[in-house]
Amino acid sequence: MREKILLIDDEESVCEILKYNLEKEGYEVDAAYSAEEALELDLAQYDLLIVDIMMGDMSGFDLAKRVRNVSATETTPIIFCSALNEEDEKVMGLNIGADDYITKPFSIGEVLARVRAVLRRMAALKHAGAAGAKDDNGYETDLIFKNLRINRNEKICYMDGRPLQLTRTEFEILEFFLSHRNRIYSRQEIIGSVWGEDVVVTDRTIDTNITRLRKKLGDYSNNIVTRQGFGYGFKETY
Numbered sequence: 001m002r003e004k005i006l007l008i009d010d011e012e013s014v015c016e017i018l019k020y021n022l023e024k025e026g027y028e029v030d031a032a033y034s035a036e037e038a039l040e041l042d043l044a045q046y047d048l049l050i051v052d053i054m055m056g057d058m059s060g061f062d063l064a065k066r067v068r069n070v071s072a073t074e075t076t077p078i079i080f081c082s083a084l085n086e087e088d089e090k091v092m093g094l095n096i097g098a099d100d101y102i103t104k105p106f107s108i109g110e111v112l113a114r115v116r117a118v119l120r121r122m123a124a125l126k127h128a129g130a131a132g133a134k135d136d137n138g139y140e141t142d143l144i145f146k147n148l149r150i151n152r153n154e155k156i157c158y159m160d161g162r163p164l165q166l167t168r169t170e171f172e173i174l175e176f177f178l179s180h181r182n183r184i185y186s187r188q189e190i191i192g193s194v195w196g197e198d199v200v201v202t203d204r205t206i207d208t209n210i211t212r213l214r215k216k217l218g219d220y221s222n223n224i225v226t227r228q229g230f231g232y233g234f235k236e237t238y
Contacts, residue, residue, distance in 0.1 A: 003119055004045060007031040008038045008063065009052035009081070014104075018050065021108045022115065035063035044072040048119060050111075053082040053089070061096060068097045069146050069236065071181065077118045081106065095161040097144040143178040145236070148220055150175055159218065169194065170213045177224060177234035184225075184233040206232075 005027050007015045015031040022029045030046075032038035035058035043049070049067065053060035060080060067073045077099040082089070085103040093101050099118045102111060140152040149158045150171075157164045157171060166174065172194045185193075191201045210232060214221035225235050 002026060002028045003047040004028045004030070005048045005050060005115070006038065006041070006043070006046045007050050008033075008035060008055070008060065009050075010034055010055045011052070014052075014081075017108070018111065021112065025112055025115075027115075034058070035060065038063060039066065043067060043070075043076065046076060047122070048115065049076060049078045050081050050115075051078055053080055053084055053093070061092065064093075064096045064098060065146060068144050071236065074144065075122075075141075077122050079114060079118060081111070091161070095149065095158065096147070097142070097149065143175065145178055145181075145223075145234075146220070148178075148217075150178060159220070164216055166213070166216060167209075169209050170216070173209055173213055174217075177232075181234050181236055184227045184230050186231040190232065 005022055007018050007029060009015050009018075009031075010033050012031075012033060015033070019029045019031055030041070032041065034056050035051075036056070038049075051060040051063060060082065064078050064080075067076060067078065078097065079100045079102060080093045080098050081102045081104065082093075083104040090101045099121070100114050102114060143150040143152065147160045150156075151158065152175065155168075155171060157166055157174060173190070176190065176193050187203050187206050190206055195201050210224060214224055217224070223234055223236070225233055227233070
């Protein structure tokens, strides 16, 4: 089956050039001329999104944040392709969760090479499986929710691009929640995943750590929900 790519750019001429050359490479390519138009499509069907940043009312950055906030597309690779070439824009794009950043004007050869590299990495991750997935260099992939990002290799959590000061236990609880979203877990299940089955941990210890974690998560604190009599979970919407 051919890999599907969606181009999202308000410059039709750019879309036409990219579409022609990507289709020559064997990809199936669609185009949307605004972020709003792209959101009307079933984005989960695509293997890669190539996104401009400066577009109409909704920017490519805003679109990417929405894509990363939906389970069906949270791991869909994104390549930003933009005339914005300052380091701050590139850092912002990567912190949102982009897999690569290409500046305009670009060479077709560069675009094709970067597309192949990103899709190759994603194929390797799918082959490895979602749990503990690693890229082709052996590194674990980041966990991302909106502007919250866990770097599992450095063991650092970033919020809005800034590192959060989490204890090891707080980090591992958050890592567990971001890996297992939209389901309530009992305290015993959380203990087994974070501390291990053989470690004696009281319910109060879990409650205390989650309370401290919530205080550090600011706007995301409400995403960690409590179900009395059942346990805790991380909900993408609340």
